[in-house]
Amino acid sequence: MRSILALLGRDVGLSWAAGGSTRLALAFFALTVTLFPFGVGPGAATLAKVAPGVVWVAALLASMLSLDRMFETDFEDGSLDLLAIGPLPLPLLVLVKTVAHWVSTALPLLVLAPVLAITLQLESTAYPALLASLVIGTPALSFIGAIGAALTTGLRRAGVLLSLIVLPLYVPVLIFATGAVDAARNGFDTAPHLMFLGAVTLVAVVVGCWAAAAALRLHLE
Amino acid sequence: MHKFANPTRFLKLAAAVFPWAAGLTIALFAAGLVMALVFSPDDYQQGSTVRIMYLHVPAAWMALFTYTVLAASGAASLIWKHPLADVAGKAAAPIGAMFTALALVTGMLWGEPMWGTWWVWDARLTSVLVLFFLYLGYMAVWDAIDNRATAGKAAAILAVVGFINVPIIKFSVDWWNTLHQPASVFRMDGPTIDASMLWPLGLMFGAFNAYFVTVLIWRIRAELQARRVRALEDLLVRQTERESAV
Numbered sequence: 522m523r524s525i526l527a528l529l530g531r532d533v534g535l536s537w538a539a540g541g542s543t544r545l546a547l548a549f550f551a552l553t554v555t556l557f558p559f560g561v562g563p564g565a566a567t568l569a570k571v572a573p574g575v576v577w578v579a580a581l582l583a584s585m586l587s588l589d590r591m592f593e594t595d596f597e598d599g600s601l602d603l604l605a606i607g608p609l610p611l612p613l614l615v616l617v618k619t620v621a622h623w624v625s626t627a628l629p630l631l632v633l634a635p636v637l638a639i640t641l642q643l644e645s646t647a648y649p650a651l652l653a654s655l656v657i658g659t660p661a662l663s664f665i666g667a668i669g670a671a672l673t674t675g676l677r678r679a680g681v682l683l684s685l686i687v688l689p690l691y692v693p694v695l696i697f698a699t700g701a702v703d704a705a706r707n708g709f710d711t712a713p714h715l716m717f718l719g720a721v722t723l724v725a726v727v728v729g730c731w732a733a734a735a736a737l738r739l740h741l742e
Numbered sequence: 743m744h745k746f747a748n749p750t751r752f753l754k755l756a757a758a759v760f761p762w763a764a765g766l767t768i769a770l771f772a773a774g775l776v777m778a779l780v781f782s783p784d785d786y787q788q789g790s791t792v793r794i795m796y797l798h799v800p801a802a803w804m805a806l807f808t809y810t811v812l813a814a815s816g817a818a819s820l821i822w823k824h825p826l827a828d829v830a831g832k833a834a835a836p837i838g839a840m841f842t843a844l845a846l847v848t849g850m851l852w853g854e855p856m857w858g859t860w861w862v863w864d865a866r867l868t869s870v871l872v873l874f875f876l877y878l879g880y881m882a883v884w885d886a887i888d889n890r891a892t893a894g895k896a897a898a899i900l901a902v903v904g905f906i907n908v909p910i911i912k913f914s915v916d917w918w919n920t921l922h923q924p925a926s927v928f929r930m931d932g933p934t935i936d937a938s939m940l941w942p943l944g945l946m947f948g949a950f951n952a953y954f955v956t957v958l959i960w961r962i963r964a965e966l967q968a969r970r971v972r973a974l975e976d977l978l979v980r981q982t983e984r985e986s987a988v
Contacts (some may be wrong), residue, residue, distance in 0.1 A: 668903055672896050674885065682879075682886050686900060689875040690907050692916035700918070717917075721910060732903050735820070739895050 524608050525617050532621030546626045547633060549586055553579040554637045565642040570710075573640035573651065573702035574695075579637075580630050581656065581691055587626045588687070589680050591618060591670040592737060601674075605619045605741050611734035619667045619729065627659035643706075650705030652737035653715055654698040661694045661722040664729030671736035693721050753835045756959045763959065767952040774866035776943030782942045789854050795956055796942055798848040800950040801841050803978055805873060806908075808838030808954065810882065813905030826962075828894030829969075831901060832884055833961035837954060839877035846872055872911050876904045907944070 536543045557575045576669055595601040604614055634655055635648055643651065669687035673679035701714035778796035811834050819827035849867060850860045861867065883900055887893035 546769060668899070669961050672900060673886070674887050678886065682882050685882050686879045687873070688881065689872045689911075690904070692872055693907075693910050696914040696918045717914070724906070724910065728903060728906055730962075732899050739892050739899075742892075 524611070525613070528604070528617045528623050529624075532618055533625050536587075536621070536625030536712040541625070542590050543625045543629055546583045546587050547629050550579050550583040551629055551632060551637060553582060554641070557641070569642040569644060569706075570642040572638055573706070574648065575641060576634055576638055576643075576651065577654070577658075577695055577699050577702075579697060580627070581636065581657065581662055583608045583630060584626055584659060585684060585687060585691075587622065587664060588666040588670045589673070589683055591622050591667060591680065592674045593670070596674050596740065601737070602741060605737070611737060612730040615667055615671070615733040615737065616726075619733075620662050622667070623660050627655070627663060630659070631655050643702075645704050646708070647705040650702045650715075652712045653711070654701045654718060656699045657715055657718045657722055658694050661718075661725040662691060664693040664722075664725040665690045665694075667729050667733040668695060668736065671733035671740075674737065674740045681705070692720065694725075749829075752826055753963065753966065756963060760956065760959050763952055763956040767949060770945055770949035770952055774942055775951045778942035778946055783938050791852060792939070794848050795954065796946045798845060798852060799943060800947045801848060802845040802870065803947065804950045804954060805838060805842040805845050805870065807878070808834055809873060809901075809905065810910065812838060812901045816901035816905075819898040820902065828890075829962050829965045830899065830958070831880075831897060832894070833958055833965055835877055835881050835884070837957050837961070839874065839881065841950075841954075842870060842874040844875060846874065846928040850914055853897075855868050855924060865918060867911075868918075869912050869915045872915070876908075880904070 541722055543607065546665050554575055557571065558568060561571060592601060605611060607614075608675065609617070631652065634651060638648065638651055664684075668690075669683045672686060673683045697714050697718040701711045701718065704711045704714055774796070779793055782793070784790055784792065784798075810833050814829040815827040815834065818824050818833065846867070849870075853862070856858050880897055880900055884893050884895045887896055
């Protein structure tokens with residue numbers, strides 16, 4: 522337990538520190554959302570309609586952007602080898618590092634997302650659903666992303682390959698999450714969407730930890 | 743199955759099967775195409791456009807089937823560490839991607855006269871498009887990693903993860919939007935297609951399968967030979983190094 526907390530604290534600390542990915546992800550998220558009114562026009566009706574999708578796609582890309590540092594920096598300086606021979610089994614190690622990724626990139630987005638949604642004229646009735654979908658759905662992004670990050674650790678041009686691996690797997694998350702927000706906008710029940718989103722997240726946690734651990738083991742040999 | 747994981751034994755078997763598979767491919771395509779394009783009746787609503795289906799439906803089936811092959815060889819590679827499983831996956835992926843692309847393109851050609859548009863963001867179209875990207879990702883992993891053993895294992899992990907995700911993607915996209923017609927061949931109460939159309943469809947399905955087996959054997963052989971060439975080259979380099987050292 523102590524080693525879990527130590528690793529979690531170290532990873533989150535590194536992300537928050539100068540040169541870490543947290544601020545970059547936040548800036549990227551805000552900028553991407555800002556681009557959409559220029560692209561689709563400033564009309565309030567249009568913006569409100571695309572708002573759930575825009576916020577979610579931007580959050581998804583921001584979360585993906587910081588994936589390549591998940592194992593890469595530790596792999597380069599050799600600390601990943603040390604962690605691997607440490608007391609934690611590899612899947613648990615992946616779990617802790619992925620939770621750290623979620624805490625350091627997705628959690629800050631949660632704070633920023635409603636603010637950006639206001640600028641996109643999202644109806645006030647949709648905010649609980651937006652926040653709930655982000656809380657339930659973003660862990661899935663981190664865990665699916667962990668598989669891609671582990672597979673591409675130590676490769677040249679890892680970034681592009683990572684997006685090619687990860688983005689198709691993100692589709693269900695995006696569908697159920699924006700479905701929930703859209704349901705709330707139109708006055709429907711959001712529970713079915715959120716429950717499916719939760720199911721996707723749970724599958725992602727289980728599959729992600731083991732698959733990413735198996736992928737890391739390849740690069741550690 | 744374990745018996746044929748040995749490349750030499752596989753090559754012997756493949757050499758025996760290959761001419762038959764190739765011949766069957768040609769025969770079935772000849773019969774199937776003639777029946778589908780000439781002798782089968784026009785649809786009462788779609789007219790001759792229905793003939794696109796004789797390519798489209800088998801291609802879509804094979805796109806899914808090949809991904810299953812990919813995942814199965816990935817699982818075999820991870821569980822039993824069969825050297826041939828990696829090669830089979832690598833060889834199957836571009837064929838599957840080709841089937842997927844063919845299903846998409848023929849679907850678009852059919853959609854324009856029938857639905858009045860080349861593309862709709864319908865559930866099946868979208869999930870097949872995502873499947874195409876899954877194939878591309880799998881092939882990109884093979885390309886990106888130089889060490890073949892590592893590349894094979896990494897691609898195997900991705901294939902298995904992707905296979906777990908295919909039904910989830912399928913379900914989520916169905917939930918999201920549906921315009922495509924429901925299944926009409928594999929149904930509990932029997933097919934709803936008339937025999938005059940089912941026969942050419944069956945022949946084309948057989949032709950696509952035979953084509954898959956033929957090209958798969960071809961590509962596995964080529965890959966094994968490429969590996970042998972590279973091993974010989976490595977040997978030659980080491981020999982010349984040793985001689986120059988002396």
